Amino acid sequence: MNNPLLLMIIFLPLLGAAISLLPAVRKAPIRAILSVGTTFLHFILCISLFTKGSVFFFAPWISQDIAFSFSSSPLSSFILVTASFFLFLTALYAVRNMDFHPAIDHFLSLLLFTASLASGAFLANNFVLFLFFWEALLITLYAMIAIGGPHAWRTGLKGFVLAGTADFALILGIALLWKLTGTLSMSAPGLAIASKSAAAAFILMALGAMGKAGAMPFHTWIPDAAIDAPLPVMALLPGALEKLLGIYLFTRIVLDFFVLIPGGGLSITMMTIGSLTILFAVAMALIQKDFKRLLSYHAVSQVGYMILGIGTCLPIGIIGGLFHMLNNALYKSGLFFCAGSVERATGTTDMELLGGLGKRMPLTAITYFILAAAISGIWPLNGFVSKEMVIEGAFKEGWIFFASAAWIGAIFTFVSFLKAGHAIFLGKTQETTSSANENEWNIWAPPAILALLSILFGIGFRIPLERFFYPALGPRLSLYHAAEISSHGLSLFTPVALISICCLVIAFLIHLYGWKKSGKVAHMSSDVIHRLPVIHTIYNLAENRIFDIYEQGVRFITWLSNILHQNLDRPVDAFYEKTIPSTGKRIVQTLRTFHNGFYANYLAWCVGGLIIIIFTLITRVK
């Protein structure tokens, strides 16, 4: 039975987006009702889809292979519910936060388009259909960044090129997979990685998924976008939706499209990418002096945990990675919302200019500290549970390196959030913060809801695990594993948990030491690490974008195009400009002299033509 609910979920926001393009609805209350209402309805529809379990919609389309086919599984419908929840919250937040932004109408239309396209990407059951939605999201990504300001399109372009490169890898991977399995359906049984081309297909597709999620080295647009793009865009895209999409695809690749062996070479490759992402991104986050940039580097670093967890190919790691995806979306969006709140109240997110906001904006401050504690993995919040599960998975693989990377990541995460919290909400009131006040309810409520959910998912971690994640893994998850994962949860007395707690203590000490050393100026507290001999040089290089593949790529292409322009293009152009027109002119002139208007001439050609025709026909006959 075809279920029209699937199509409704995709077309409802599309309809909303179409209506929002009308000039008549571009007034404050109407656009607010339209966007918030549409996303809320969408959320309700997604929940009802989730309660229905597995449903599908199938109609023949371009060919036998390329069908108009949608389906929902527990995994996809759960992630869809999450995504639509964030779309709703962002709409709620943006109608207030962006009320004086010149591009708010564009943003809300794009938000609804994004809702439609993302639903399509989550529900598609055919690779061609899937790619259609996936690539169309690239356009809304570009547009959403580009509406940020007169120069934001450069960052938009950067995001477009980097994500586009990852998508290109994905397309290549899908093409290779198609060649190997002979089907474009996304519900075909997984392919065992037995040959080099299967491994190549896996790596290409995984690169595409990780690129979408913002893992290294496809991450460099995110910190730039943090400055240029409107804040709700950051909360929505790098904060939540891009992660959900990327990790959803990554999970499907690891679980459904391929059959992976834990401890195999590919598994280790993915874990390495995950660990390196954690380490480098957190190291960059540590030295940021701008709140939004700091958050954006953490948005990259947290992806590393998810990839590390899922890359283990162990049930506990996969569940941990997925749970971390959900948790990260909660607290990272919440933190971005907090940053928007601070920016709205004071006009800046530069930590140097901020301080003592805790008294002026208590709700935002409390929300921030809960969310910061969650991202740092403090017991008993949700970040603790999922991070422990990921580390446990990595630890079980027997590679101490991966687990230690995660632990070091945890230390620096906590250090940087201590620094940020200290510099913004505690300490002395500054000029910019003295007149700040708490914002309207729909500015502080969305992050507060997210903070509440972070607490709930920490204490009551069994609910999301048992309701959402166990069904997603289905029969792959034995009862034994489920019991093991559940018992792990919040327990403090396992070796992994104990080391983690030690890490938090170390982090606290580092911050204290740095703060004292820098003369009790909170935003300078990370300078102790920043100024270490070799590390200082590396940081300088990184800040100068030496490691940014996009900037380096652009530099290389500019160089190459200059060379080609001088040595290849000019000569060819000269050929086209001089030789061809003069030859052509000569031919045309010659032909024209024959057409002198004397009909006797024309008649002669006719007779000549007739004779030639007769001659050719007759002489060639056998």
Place this chain on the structure above:
Amino acid sequence: MLLFVAFPMILAGLMPLIGKFSKRSLPDILSAITLFILMVLSGLLAAIMNKGVTIHQPMVMGQKLSISLAFDGLTLLLLFIIYLIGFLVSIFSINYMEEYGSKGNYYGLFLLMIASMSGLILATDLFTLYLFLEAAAIASYGLVGFGLGREELEASFKYLMLSAFASASILLGIIIAFAFTGSIDFLGVGSGFLMLGQPKIALICAALFLAGFGMKAALIPFHGWVPDAYTPSPAVLPALSSGLLIKTAGIYAICRIFFNIFGLFGELPSLLIWIGTISIIGGALLAMGQKETRRMFAYSSISQAGYIVLGIGLGTPLGIIGGLFHLFNHSIFKTLLFLNAGSLERATGTRTFSNLGGLGTKMPITSATSLAGCLSLAGVPPFNGFWSKLLIVLALVEVQRYGLAIIAILVSVLTLWYCLIFQRGAFFGKFNTNWSHVKESPFWMRASMVSLALICLLSGLIFPVIIRGWIEPAARIVSSGVRYLLYCAGY
């Protein structure tokens, strides 16, 4: 079935009389309504009876006439094109022909031409075909010289003299066919030649037909009449001639005779391909060097007719579909472009476009529609010309004639080139203050041009519907070859 020939023919006879009573509106209305009704009718017929062949034998006083008419896919395609273009040109002439006066006479010739062309494609024997061909040609001589100026009459005379060659060689072909097979209807001639077993005689006959109909189809080297006849006449003549006469008297006849009667044998297919290719290249190169709008499009017609013959000459199903679809498209966009040229000349009073400039702002409709026509002509997606050229190129690749495919693509670049030369000369570029008095054309001319431009765009967007509805049945008839004769015989 007789309606399509008789109705406009009778009206054509009455027109000069009607023109005596009503100088202006009555001929306009009568002609437009007639053509509109017949257009709708032919469209409906195509939807209803696009299967096989329907033979109709007119009865006069209980006696069967020995002339019969036939409907099949190819006929229906061309019938629809004739009445579509006829109707749109007719509403264009409502305003355009004002300055020439004597509308009654004009519509008489116009309808005679339309009626003869429909008779030509409905005919089932060589002599009827020849008869209607001559009737259409006579109407077109009249239209070329319609302005009665020195230049017009000279062009008309030249056209007449060159056509005499075509008539002579076609007639000679018919005589040879009759002498050896004892018959002039398609069935008799086809089966007669098959039984005769003398390929050389059939080939001489074919050569004469190819020369005669090749001249009507404006193929090189029989193309000399085209630019001279198109340039001084009223702009509706090249629109009708390039849009319809070339198609019906030339390409339709070539299809019918070489595919359905003689069957493609010997060197015929490669000869068609060569003539097509030479026309493509020569026409495009000659168009490049022109400064007069209509002369450029006249040479362009030669080039595009070459594309059609090239596609059809391949003989593969894809090639035939591509060729016939290009025939359909070319009728529409070339008619549009000649009407644009007419509108431009009427507004500015000059035939050369190179001394115009920046008229886009003064004549927005003419400018926009001619841009649509040019893009279609040059084969820019999503206009219809793109799809038909693509099909022809694909067909060439399919039979591994890569060289010809490359030529077809390169010439379409040349086409774009001369289109841009025209566009830049006339509509874009710096505004020439000599033309500040220029006004946009009146309503009916605009209506006609806009409809044609919309058809260009629409038939590009929904091209599968057109291919399925009209082109494929027609292509089936063409590619059925001599088996068509069996249908004619009633099997």
